Amino acid sequence: MDNLHFLVGREQELRDLIQSSQQPGTAGAACRDVDVNLYHPADGERPAEGPLAVCVGCAGRMECLALALRAEDPEARHGWYGGLGPTDRDRVAAMLRLPKGAKLLPDRALTAIRLGRDGWRIDDIAQELGCSRRTVQRYLRSVS
Ligand code: SF4
Structure with missing residues (x-):
């Protein structure tokens, strides 16, 4: 399951964060001192390993991923959240069977x-x- 391995056994936790009436918090974000643009490379490109390594150790990784999955247009995913790019998030959305068009923000x-x-x-x-x-x-x- 390559870069989605951190989700194994935590699928329900992520689903709950996505479907919660409360927005997932980002208090544990480890990228506060990282330039946000580094997580938004040109379409089809991957961020440098440095910013992605920050995500691996981030205490708010699940919340970050949930925030993106509940906010973005499934047909136009962009940027990296929770260390995952648009194609990875397509896979997560399919794995969780998220309804298409579930954009809340x-x-x-x-x-x-x-x-x-x-x-x-x-x-x-x-x-x-x-x-x-x-x-x-x-x-x-x-x-x-
Ligand atoms: S997982 Fe999200 S909040 Fe955490 S470091 Fe990565 S981009 Fe920032």
Whole structure:
């Protein structure tokens, strides 16, 4: 099961995080000091081993993966979450039999959460995403 091995025996835990009425938290994120862009290489490319190695030891790995699986468009996965890329997440979604179209958060919520974790100010995130401060605060509150 290669890079999905950390999920063996934890499928129900991940399913529960994805389907919970609470957004998975990212308090245990080990990448707070890593440039978020490193987890978003060009389509089809893989991040460097350094950032991916951070994910392997991250206490928030399951929550990070759950957040992506509940937020992203299954037809347009992008970026690496929980150390897994788009193709890996397709495999996880199939393994868990997640319903297609189960998107619970817009893509920009994920970006806002990542930028907030990188220490960006709310005003700057709002400007970057072209949305209001209030919207950014709502996204950040959803994982606090
Ligand atoms: S698993 Fe997610 S939260 Fe943890 S280091 Fe990797 S990208 Fe960051």
